[in-house]
Amino acid sequence: MRNNIYIYIIVMALTVFAIRVLPLTIIRRPIRSRFIRDFLYYVPYVTLSVMTFPAIIDATSKPLAGLIALLIGIWGAYKEQGLFKVTLLCCISVLILEFIL
Amino acid sequence: MKAFRNGLKVGIPIGLGYFAVAFSLGIAAANAGLNPFQGFLTSALANASAGENAAFIAIREAVPYIEMIMISIVSNIRYVLMSFALSQKISPETGLIHRLLLGFYLTDEFFALTIAQEPYCDPCYSYGAISFAAPCWALGTALGIVMGNILPARIVSALSVALFGMFLAIIIPPAKTSRPIAVLVILSFVLSYLLSRFSSLSDSVITIILTLAISSFAAIAFPVKGGSHEE
Numbered sequence: 001m002r003n004n005i006y007i008y009i010i011v012m013a014l015t016v017f018a019i020r021v022l023p024l025t026i027i028r029r030p031i032r033s034r035f036i037r038d039f040l041y042y043v044p045y046v047t048l049s050v051m052t053f054p055a056i057i058d059a060t061s062k063p064l065a066g067l068i069a070l071l072i073g074i075w076g077a078y079k080e081q082g083l084f085k086v087t088l089l090c091c092i093s094v095l096i097l098e099f100i101l
Numbered sequence: 102m103k104a105f106r107n108g109l110k111v112g113i114p115i116g117l118g119y120f121a122v123a124f125s126l127g128i129a130a131a132n133a134g135l136n137p138f139q140g141f142l143t144s145a146l147a148n149a150s151a152g153e154n155a156a157f158i159a160i161r162e163a164v165p166y167i168e169m170i171m172i173s174i175v176s177n178i179r180y181v182l183m184s185f186a187l188s189q190k191i192s193p194e195t196g197l198i199h200r201l202l203l204g205f206y207l208t209d210e211f212f213a214l215t216i217a218q219e220p221y222c223d224p225c226y227s228y229g230a231i232s233f234a235a236p237c238w239a240l241g242t243a244l245g246i247v248m249g250n251i252l253p254a255r256i257v258s259a260l261s262v263a264l265f266g267m268f269l270a271i272i273i274p275p276a277k278t279s280r281p282i283a284v285l286v287i288l289s290f291v292l293s294y295l296l297s298r299f300s301s302l303s304d305s306v307i308t309i310i311l312t313l314a315i316s317s318f319a320a321i322a323f324p325v326k327g328g329s330h331e332e
Contacts, residue, residue, distance in 0.1 A: 008160050011169050012143070012146075016152055034324065040179070040182045043312060048272050056265040086269055
């Protein structure tokens with residue numbers, strides 16, 4: 001089954017808009033629940049981690065290149081190289097690795 | 102007008118960074134079967150890297166629409182937190198139109214520059230940055246879809262990891278100083294690998310289930326001390 005891409009885009013855009021705008025317009029006081037605040041605090045790290053691995057080794061044409069790029073990216077980020085440099089480091093690693101492997 | 106111009110200056114480096122990541126996102130969009138216009142539209146309407154990546158995976162997997170709503174909530178839920186924080190930085194007299202616009206363009210970067218102003222933010226400063234950087238984001242995605250088909254496979258393969266490089270740059274530095282975050286990153290990697298290899302669940306369902314489960318576990322096991330959540 002192939003659904004309509006435009007409906008997907010509209011559904012996603014409306015959901016994202018609601019998430020960003022509702023707290024800003026309707027709810028004006030801070031969140032009280034300790035659990036919800038801590039939950040929301042951890043969510044970005046978990047989502048991004050889940051989406052990174054194993055997706056990165058499936059994104060490259062050779063899985064080993066993706067795996068090594070992941071390790072190099074972690075090393076670069078650990079050394080606080082910043083968003084742009086880490087991104088570049090991963091790309092260049094894959095470019096070189098896929099040539100060698 | 103001065104605030105707008107100052108914002109525009111800050112928007113230029115942000116826009117260049119956006120362009121590179123959006124290009125990588127365009128490759129993911131092309132894999133999901135989107136044409137350049139659809140990619141442009143998605144990025145113009147959503148302004149969310151992780152959220153759009155999750156959405157493109159969902160489109161590729163042809164999930165039901167209800168699942169698209171769920172994956173969009175999960176992959177963007179961090180903006181709830183930012184929206185709350187931003188609501189404290191907006192002068193009470195600020196009109197609804199400004200609130201809607203600032204919310205629409207609430208990305209990690211625009212959040213950072215909007216929140217840095219004292220005592221309240223001037224929406225015009227944010228609009229200056231947005232006016233340059235937001236088009237970069239949308240055009241970058243469209244161009245990624247066009248060029249992804251033209252460029253040699255080796256280059257596409259290299260560019261497609263740009264998005265993950267950006268994710269690593271966000272999650273690893275806090276993991277250095279916070280043991281709970283380090284534990285969560287490793288746990289997420291391991292469980293995500295196991296589910297993707299040994300279950301029949303789709304990638305978007307895996308993202309939803311693991312985000313809800315691991316974050317709930319973390320909120321119980323590692324309560325944040327002091328109650329301050331500002332990054």
